[in-house]
Amino acid sequence: MSRAMRTPEPYFSRIKELRSEIERRRLDAYFVQDRMDQYWLTGFTGEDGGVLVTPRQVVLLTDGRFDEAADHEAPWARKVLRKKRGPEATIRELRRLRARRVGFNGGHMSVSEFNALRKLGKPIRLVPIPSAIQPRRAVKTPGEVARIRKAVVVAEQAFDAVRKWLRPGLTEREIAARLAYEMRQRGAQGEAFPSIVAVGPNSSLPHYEPGDRRLTETEPLLVDWGARVDWYGSDLTRVVWLGSIPAQLRKVFDVVREAQARGIEAVRPGVRAAAVDRAARQVIDKAGFGKRFNHALGHGIGLVGHEAPRLGKLSTDVLEPGMVITIEPGIYLPGVGGVRLEDDVLVTETGHEVLSTLPLSFA
Amino acid sequence: MSRAMRTPEPYFSRIKELRSEIERRRLDAYFVQDRMDQYWLTGFTGEDGGVLVTPRQVVLLTDGRFDEAADHEAPWARKVLRKKRGPEATIRELRRLRARRVGFNGGHMSVSEFNALRKLGKPIRLVPIPSAIQPRRAVKTPGEVARIRKAVVVAEQAFDAVRKWLRPGLTEREIAARLAYEMRQRGAQGEAFPSIVAVGPNSSLPHYEPGDRRLTETEPLLVDWGARVDWYGSDLTRVVWLGSIPAQLRKVFDVVREAQARGIEAVRPGVRAAAVDRAARQVIDKAGFGKRFNHALGHGIGLVGHEAPRLGKLSTDVLEPGMVITIEPGIYLPGVGGVRLEDDVLVTETGHEVLSTLPLSFA
Numbered sequence: 001m002s003r004a005m006r007t008p009e010p011y012f013s014r015i016k017e018l019r020s021e022i023e024r025r026r027l028d029a030y031f032v033q034d035r036m037d038q039y040w041l042t043g044f045t046g047e048d049g050g051v052l053v054t055p056r057q058v059v060l061l062t063d064g065r066f067d068e069a070a071d072h073e074a075p076w077a078r079k080v081l082r083k084k085r086g087p088e089a090t091i092r093e094l095r096r097l098r099a100r101r102v103g104f105n106g107g108h109m110s111v112s113e114f115n116a117l118r119k120l121g122k123p124i125r126l127v128p129i130p131s132a133i134q135p136r137r138a139v140k141t142p143g144e145v146a147r148i149r150k151a152v153v154v155a156e157q158a159f160d161a162v163r164k165w166l167r168p169g170l171t172e173r174e175i176a177a178r179l180a181y182e183m184r185q186r187g188a189q190g191e192a193f194p195s196i197v198a199v200g201p202n203s204s205l206p207h208y209e210p211g212d213r214r215l216t217e218t219e220p221l222l223v224d225w226g227a228r229v230d231w232y233g234s235d236l237t238r239v240v241w242l243g244s245i246p247a248q249l250r251k252v253f254d255v256v257r258e259a260q261a262r263g264i265e266a267v268r269p270g271v272r273a274a275a276v277d278r279a280a281r282q283v284i285d286k287a288g289f290g291k292r293f294n295h296a297l298g299h300g301i302g303l304v305g306h307e308a309p310r311l312g313k314l315s316t317d318v319l320e321p322g323m324v325i326t327i328e329p330g331i332y333l334p335g336v337g338g339v340r341l342e343d344d345v346l347v348t349e350t351g352h353e354v355l356s357t358l359p360l361s362f363a
Numbered sequence: 364m365s366r367a368m369r370t371p372e373p374y375f376s377r378i379k380e381l382r383s384e385i386e387r388r389r390l391d392a393y394f395v396q397d398r399m400d401q402y403w404l405t406g407f408t409g410e411d412g413g414v415l416v417t418p419r420q421v422v423l424l425t426d427g428r429f430d431e432a433a434d435h436e437a438p439w440a441r442k443v444l445r446k447k448r449g450p451e452a453t454i455r456e457l458r459r460l461r462a463r464r465v466g467f468n469g470g471h472m473s474v475s476e477f478n479a480l481r482k483l484g485k486p487i488r489l490v491p492i493p494s495a496i497q498p499r500r501a502v503k504t505p506g507e508v509a510r511i512r513k514a515v516v517v518a519e520q521a522f523d524a525v526r527k528w529l530r531p532g533l534t535e536r537e538i539a540a541r542l543a544y545e546m547r548q549r550g551a552q553g554e555a556f557p558s559i560v561a562v563g564p565n566s567s568l569p570h571y572e573p574g575d576r577r578l579t580e581t582e583p584l585l586v587d588w589g590a591r592v593d594w595y596g597s598d599l600t601r602v603v604w605l606g607s608i609p610a611q612l613r614k615v616f617d618v619v620r621e622a623q624a625r626g627i628e629a630v631r632p633g634v635r636a637a638a639v640d641r642a643a644r645q646v647i648d649k650a651g652f653g654k655r656f657n658h659a660l661g662h663g664i665g666l667v668g669h670e671a672p673r674l675g676k677l678s679t680d681v682l683e684p685g686m687v688i689t690i691e692p693g694i695y696l697p698g699v700g701g702v703r704l705e706d707d708v709l710v711t712e713t714g715h716e717v718l719s720t721l722p723l724s725f726a
Contacts, residue, residue, distance in 0.1 A: 184540030
C-alpha cells in the first residue's frame with residue numbers, strides 16, 4: 001500500500017478532471033460522499049466511505065470493515081480508518097491538508113452533517129458545487145459500456161427464461177421473484193432497480209409494485225426490469241400477451257412501437273435530448289394519445305437507475321458520444337392497461353447503437 | 364376523499380404524539396420527509412411524498428403517479444399533487460397553513476433542499492428537530508409486532524427450503540439468489556436487506572457481499588438474511604456446515620451460543636441496552652475472543668434494517684416493552700471463518716419473547 005503508487009486508469013483521468021474543477025472554483029479540496037460517485041472516482045466499493053481530493057492528494061475515509069477492500073481497490077489513495085462516522089475524521093484530514101475552501105455536492109450532504117462539519121471545522125468553508133461529478137458520469141468509457149452490455153445480456157437471458165416459464169395463474173410477485181432469481185443465477189449482483197411486473201389494468205400505472213394479481217391469457221403483462229452486473233445496470237421494458245392482443249391495445253402497441261423507432265432514430269451526438277423526446281412524443285400526440293404518455297422519453301443509465309442525461313420536454317441536456325440512455329415511450333389507458341417499450345441505446349460518434357436485442361413483441 | 368374523515372388508528376395516535384412535540388417545541392408545523400417515517404405516520408406508501416403536520420391539519424404532498432395510492436391509503440389527509448419535486452409546493456402549503464416555525468429532521472434533508480426551501484420560503488424558519496419520530500418508531504404496536512412475526516416466519520421457511528437444497532459447489536451468489544427467491548415466493552416484498560452469504564474465510568468479514576466462492580463440505584457457510592413482509596423486516600443469522608465442524612470453530616460456536624443465551628436472558632423492560640451488550644460480551648471476553656467480536660450486540664428492527672434502539676457498549680438507550688431487537692454476537696477469525704448467531708427478540712411487559720424459532724445448529 002505505497003502512497004507513491006501511480007493512480008491507474010480510468011481513475012487517474014477522472015481525478016484529473018475533478019482537479020481542474022477544483023482549480024476553476026478556487027477550492028482547496030473536494031469532498032465526495034455519494035457511494036457511486038466515490039466508486040466512479042476511485043474504484044472503492046465500501047459502504048462506508050468518503051473521499052477528499054486535493055490538487056496533490058486523494059484521501060479515502062472508511063472504517064475497519066472495509067480496510068481490506070480499500071487496500072485492494074484503491075491502494076494508491078491515502079487510507080484513513082475512522083472509529084466512527086461523524087465529522088471528526090473528515091475535519092482532522094482537512095486540517096492536515098490545510099484545506100480552507102472545500103467543495104461538496106449539496107444534494108449528498110444532510111443538514112445535520114453540514115452543521116456538524118461546520119461547527120467542528122471552523123474556519124473551514126464548505127462550498128456547494130453540485131456539478132463536479134454527476135454530469136461527468138453521463139459519458140461512459142468503453143469499459144463502462146462493456147459492463148452495461150453485460151447487464152443487458154443478463155437481463156435479456158433472464159427474461160427469455162422467465163417468458164418460457166410463464167403460465168396463467170402466476171402472480172406478479174412470483175414472476176418478479178423468478179426474474180430476479182434468473183438474473184442473479186446469471187451473475188447479476190441483483191436487480192438494477194425493483195422490477196415492475198404488472199398484469200392487466202395494473203400495467204397502466206407507470207410505477208407499480210408487483211402484487212397478487214394473476215396472469216391471464218387475455219390481459220397484458222408489462223415487465224420493466226434490469227440487471228446490475230459489476231455495478232452497472234440495464235433497464236428494459238416489454239409487454240407480453242399469453243393469448244391474442246385485444247384490438248384496442250394492439251393499436252396502442254403499434255403507436256408506441258412507432259414512437260420508439262422515431263425516438264431511437266433521432267439519437268445522435270449533438271442533438272438536444274428534448275428533441276429526441278419530441279420525435280417520439282409527436283407520434284403519440286398525432287395518434288391522439290398525447291395525454292396518456294405522462295412521463296419523459298428516457299434517461300441515462302449506469303451506476304444508478306436514473307442518471308444524466310434526462311430526455312424530457314424541458315431537458316437542456318445535449319447528447320454526447322458515450323452516453324447510454326433509455327428510450328421508453330408508453331401509453332397508459334386507466335382501467336385497461338398500458339404499453340411501454342424500452343431499450344438501451346449508446347450514443348456513438350456518428351449516431352447510435354441499440355444495445356438491447358429482444359424482439360418488441362412475442363406473438 | 365373527504366377531509367372531514369376521521370384519522371384511523373394507529374395513525375391517529377401517532378399524529379397526536381407528533382402534535383404534542385410540535386406544541387412542546389413551539390412549532391407551527393412539522394415536515395416529514397423520510398419515506399418510512401411518512402408510512403409510519405400516515406400509512407402512505409408512495410415513493411414521492413412529504414407530510415406537513417400542524418396542530419389541526421395533515422397535508423400529504425405527492426405527485427400524480429401516487430394519486431390513487433394516496434386516496435386509498437390516507438383519504439383523511441389533505442392531498443396535494445405537485446407537478447414537480449422541489450420547494451414550490453411545500454412552501455405554498457406552508458404559507459396557506461400560515462406556518463412560520465417548521466420542524467424537520469436534519470438527517471433527512473439535504474443542504475440543497477434546505478437552501479432552496481429557505482430561499483423561497485422567507486420568512487419561514489426551518490428548525491432541525493431530530494427526535495420527533497425516529498425514537499417513537501422503536502416501540503412497536505401489536506400490529507407491527509404481528510408483521511415482524513410474519514417476516515420471521517417467511518425468512519425461516521425460506522431458509523429451511525434453501526438448507527435442504529444446499530450441496531457442495533454452489534456459489535455464495537447462487538445461494539443468496541435462491542434465498543431471496545424462496546422468500547418472495549412466500550409473500551415477501553423482498554429481502555429486508557442484501558443477504559450476507561459467506562463461505563469459509565469470507566464468513567469472518569461481518570459485511571460481505573456474496574461472490575463466487577463455492578460451498579464445500581469442510582467450511583462454514585454463514586447466512587445473515589431477513590424478509591420484508593408488508594413493510595416490516597426480520598433479521599437472522601445462522602452458520603451451516605455440510606460436513607463436520609472443525610474443532611477450532613466448534614469451540615467458537617459454543618462460545619457464541621453461550622453469549623447469545625446470556626444476551627437474550629438479559630432482555631427485559633427497564634434494562635439499559637449497554638447492559639445487554641455487556642452480558643453477552645463478557646462471555647466472549649472471558650473465552651479470550653474479545654477482540655474478535657468487533658461490533659454491537661444488536662439493534663432494533665422494523666421498517667428499516669437498523670432502527671433504534673442500539674445495543675452497543677456506548678448506547679444510552681433503555682429497553683421498553685414493544686421494542687423488537689436483534690441479539691447477534693459473533694466471533695471472527697481472519698482467514699479461518701466466523702460464527703454469528705442472530706435472533707429477533709420482543710421486549711415484553713415482564714421480560715422477552717424470542718420471535719425466531721430456527722435451531723442454532725444443523726448438525
